[in-house]
Amino acid sequence: xxxxxxxxxxxxxxxxxxxxxxxxxxxxxxxxxxxxxxxxxxxxxxxxxxxxxxxxxxxxxxxxxxxxxxxxxxxxxxxxxxxxxxxxxxxxxxxxxxxxxxxxxxxxxxxxxxxxxxxxxxxxxxxxxxxxxxxxxxxxxxxxxxxxxxxxxxxxxxxxxxxxxxxxxxxxxxxxxxxxxxxxxxxxxxxxxxxxxxxxxxxxxxxxxxxxxxxxxxxxxxxxxxxxxxxxxxxxxxxxxxxxxxxxxxxxxxxxxxxxxxxxxxxxxxxxxxxxxxxxxxxxxxxxxxxxxxxxxxxxxxxxxxxx
Amino acid sequence: xxxxxxxxxxxxxxxxxxxxxxxxxxxxxxxxxxxxxxxxxxxxxxxxxxxxxxxxxxxxxxxxxxxxxxxxxxxxxxxxxxxxxxxxxxxxxxxxxxxxxxxxxxxxxxxxxxxxxxxxxxxxxxxxxxxxxxxxxxxxxxxxxxxxxxxxxxxxxxxxxxxxxxxxxxxxxxxxxxxxxxxxxxxxxxxxxxxxxxxxxxxxxxxxxxxxxxxxxxxxxxxxxxxxxxxxxxxxxxxxxxxxxxxxxxxxxxxxxxxxxxxxxxxxxxxxxxxxxxxxxxxxxxxxxxxxxxxxxxxxxxxxxxxxxxxxxxxxxxxxxxxxxxxxxxxxxxxxxxxxxxxxxxxxxxxxxxxxxxxxxxxxxxxxxxxxxxxxxxxxxxxxxxxxxxxxxxxxxxxxxxxxxxxxxxxxxxxxxxxxxxxxxxxxxxxxx
Numbered sequence: 001x002x003x004x005x006x007x008x009x010x011x012x013x014x015x016x017x018x019x020x021x022x023x024x025x026x027x028x029x030x031x032x033x034x035x036x037x038x039x040x041x042x043x044x045x046x047x048x049x050x051x052x053x054x055x056x057x058x059x060x061x062x063x064x065x066x067x068x069x070x071x072x073x074x075x076x077x078x079x080x081x082x083x084x085x086x087x088x089x090x091x092x093x094x095x096x097x098x099x100x101x102x103x104x105x106x107x108x109x110x111x112x113x114x115x116x117x118x119x120x121x122x123x124x125x126x127x128x129x130x131x132x133x134x135x136x137x138x139x140x141x142x143x144x145x146x147x148x149x150x151x152x153x154x155x156x157x158x159x160x161x162x163x164x165x166x167x168x169x170x171x172x173x174x175x176x177x178x179x180x181x182x183x184x185x186x187x188x189x190x191x192x193x194x195x196x197x198x199x200x201x202x203x204x205x206x207x208x209x210x211x212x213x214x215x216x217x218x219x220x221x222x223x224x225x226x227x228x229x230x231x232x233x234x235x236x237x238x239x240x241x242x243x244x245x246x247x248x249x250x251x252x253x254x255x256x257x258x259x260x261x262x263x264x265x266x267x268x269x270x271x272x273x274x275x276x277x278x279x280x281x282x283x284x285x286x287x288x289x290x291x292x293x294x295x296x297x298x299x300x301x302x303x304x305x306x307x308x
Numbered sequence: 309x310x311x312x313x314x315x316x317x318x319x320x321x322x323x324x325x326x327x328x329x330x331x332x333x334x335x336x337x338x339x340x341x342x343x344x345x346x347x348x349x350x351x352x353x354x355x356x357x358x359x360x361x362x363x364x365x366x367x368x369x370x371x372x373x374x375x376x377x378x379x380x381x382x383x384x385x386x387x388x389x390x391x392x393x394x395x396x397x398x399x400x401x402x403x404x405x406x407x408x409x410x411x412x413x414x415x416x417x418x419x420x421x422x423x424x425x426x427x428x429x430x431x432x433x434x435x436x437x438x439x440x441x442x443x444x445x446x447x448x449x450x451x452x453x454x455x456x457x458x459x460x461x462x463x464x465x466x467x468x469x470x471x472x473x474x475x476x477x478x479x480x481x482x483x484x485x486x487x488x489x490x491x492x493x494x495x496x497x498x499x500x501x502x503x504x505x506x507x508x509x510x511x512x513x514x515x516x517x518x519x520x521x522x523x524x525x526x527x528x529x530x531x532x533x534x535x536x537x538x539x540x541x542x543x544x545x546x547x548x549x550x551x552x553x554x555x556x557x558x559x560x561x562x563x564x565x566x567x568x569x570x571x572x573x574x575x576x577x578x579x580x581x582x583x584x585x586x587x588x589x590x591x592x593x594x595x596x597x598x599x600x601x602x603x604x605x606x607x608x609x610x611x612x613x614x615x616x617x618x619x620x621x622x623x624x625x626x627x628x629x630x631x632x633x634x635x636x637x638x639x640x641x642x643x644x645x646x647x648x649x650x651x652x653x654x655x656x657x658x659x660x661x662x663x664x665x666x667x668x669x670x671x672x673x674x675x676x677x678x679x680x681x682x683x684x685x686x687x688x689x690x691x692x693x694x695x696x697x698x699x700x701x702x703x704x705x706x707x708x709x710x711x712x713x714x715x716x717x718x719x720x721x722x723x724x725x726x727x728x729x730x731x732x733x734x735x736x737x738x739x740x741x
Contacts, residue, residue, distance in 0.1 A: 025347055026323075026370075027347075027367045027369055028323065028371060028737055029367065029370035029373065029464045031370055032371050035450070036446070036450040036463070037446075040443075040446050053323075054419075054423055056427065056442065061319040061324065085345050086344060087324055088317045088326070122352055154465060209470045209475045210475055210476065212477045236457055237456075237463060239485070240457050240458060240461050241462065242461040242467070243461075244461060245457075245458075245460055245466070245468050245475055246468065246474075246475030246476050246477060247467055247475045247476075250363050252465075258360070258364065261357040261360065262362075263357070263470070263657075264357070306649075
């Protein structure tokens with residue numbers, strides 16, 4: 001697998017590409033996340049919605065199941081299972097493959113459709129993402145790789161999806177990484193832009209939940225420093241993020257999501273077991289040695305002191 | 309007498325369901341409601357750390373995930389208490405949780421009004437308007453979930469409620485932003501949904517005065533009334549509420565008599581032909597949801613409608629939209645009185661009970677949501693989730709038909725019946741967790 005760019009030439013010729021949103025094993029979280037987009041209808045105006053789980057489309061679900069509706073852009077939501085999940089008497093996997101073949105772009109929206117996600121844990125042998133099973137490729141990968149864009153996240157961030165849709169509508173190439181994630185969205189870690197960064201730098205942990213002060217990486221299980229995603233650059237609901245609201249990042253964009261004991265940082269000799277992305281353990285430990293040798297008064301106080 | 313079977317795939321109900329109608333002499337006699345796929349969240353939770361439920365259970369449902377989070381945290385807190393760790397939430401933590409739950413309910417009800425009810429009714433009555441109802445749904449639901457996200461970090465799928473409180477530590481700046489968003493939502497409700505000032509709308513106690521309601525809600529009520537649909541969709545007239553909250557205390561209402569309930573009498577059972585489990589209380593079927601809350605809480609306008617129309621379609625539909633007004637007003641007052649000086653989380657993070665059993669109950673958009681957790685040595689050994697839709701959509705038992713089935717019975721065509729079905733605000737994914 002190597003990094004590649006999707007060919008956008010085809011798009012130039014298209015008049016209003018048709019958009020089909022299909023669901024497999026899902027909670028609908030991606031559907032509802034996208035409905036929160038403040039510019040939803042201007043984004044969708046570039047497409048002809050063939051069918052969508054909540055919005056009105058040009059075709060009924062029965063027509064979709066029959067396999068004959070147009071599909072230039074296919075959005076997939078939910079984990080994939082080859083056999084045993086039927087809608088209207090038809091295997092969902094077959095419906096997906098029918099349109100995946102037709103589509104010029106396949107967007108796997110959310111961690112379930114991309115890597116398998118939470119629902120994979122019910123039946124790890126048979127349930128996976130559409131083209132990836134955790135980090136490994138599925139047998140379908142080779143067929144669809146040339147048109148695949150991965151948007152992991154539980155759920156997908158509405159603005160990440162709109163970025164891809166608008167890049168397609170504008171006929172732009174979408175630069176992606178080896179797991180087919182757009183680099184402009186997943187080049188960041190969730191840690192980038194976190195309002196607690198200063199506490200991370202000085203290795204000061206949060207003493208409890210419900211405080212503005214302290215970093216959640218040392219005790220509370222935060223996976224932000226090694227999780228790819230721009231949650232703290234492109235804010236959720238245009239206003240916040242988990243870590244800004246004091247909740248640890250659970251690594252929901254990663255192939256390994258969900259791991260276990262999510263509210264606890266696993267440690268080795270008092271040092272987080274998993275290092276921030278790309279940081280050698282030795283470098284990290286050297287920094288800890290330096291920062292821990294100072295006591296910065298400001299970091300032992302509340303961020304804001306109110307008159308009593 | 310001629311029996312006729314018709315199968316219909318119902319979509320846009322947070323997934324799909326298949327309705328299998330049996331007509332007898334031109335009238336619906338029975339309906340089998342089938343949901344396709346069991347996702348096994350309860351099994352996925354087994355063997356995980358007790359608190360992981362705060363991350364996993366919201367993923368039961370994309371539209372009511374926040375209710376699952378709050379139910380899960382209550383179940384753990386109840387378990388900690390049963391294990392001897394006293395937990396006292398500050399009023400700040402309680403109010404923030406109540407506020408974010410209210411935001412989610414508003415989001416839910418508004419999407420139902422604009423993305424399900426109005427378009428479905430117009431197409432059933434063959435009077436399709438050119439209106440983009442979805443843009444209204446999206447506007448209000450994204451505005452109010454933004455207010456939610458100020459405290460919870462994001463919607464959907466926040467995990468900001470933890471044993472002992474909430475993870476956020478809001479400032480006055482945050483609260484003011486949330487207040488503006490609630491004000492904006494109230495403006496929308498006043499100008500677009502009802503064409504009435506909120507206090508004026510909330511002062512309506514008699515159905516004779518409902519003609520004053522304009523806007524899209526007024527249009528909906530008018531469409532139902534003028535098409536003779538007010539009286540259809542009656543069920544067993546038996547309601548239950550388990551979660552104590554702003555909309556109602558817990559209790560049950562049979563016809564008009566309100567009494568107490570105890571969640572220990574709730575029983576789940578498997579049903580043939582569907583992966584959804586049925587639920588009963590002391591062996592009897594009950595309707596849950598906004599109409600149940602309105603009846604148990606004796607909301608004057610709901611009682612007045614019920615007096616005239618019983619538990620018919622119009623009473624059920626009205627009760628759900630009416631909650632939006634109550635919730636908006638309550639949200640405003642919650643924010644106004646929020647005491648930021650209190651602690652957000654009172655439980656030391658190192659206080660973790662290892663062995664416990666706990667139950668959490670919350671009134672979600674569609675009714676009572678129950679989580680039960682059994683934890684041994686810090687790990688979940690059993691997790692049980694009972695969702696509102698399971699109450700309303702069960703097939704029934706030997707004595708009587710299920711709540712929604714009873715409501716559809718005697719209808720003469722499947723279009724009318726499926727509309728009645730949708731008035732329960734069906735959630736497919738919650739039914740098949």
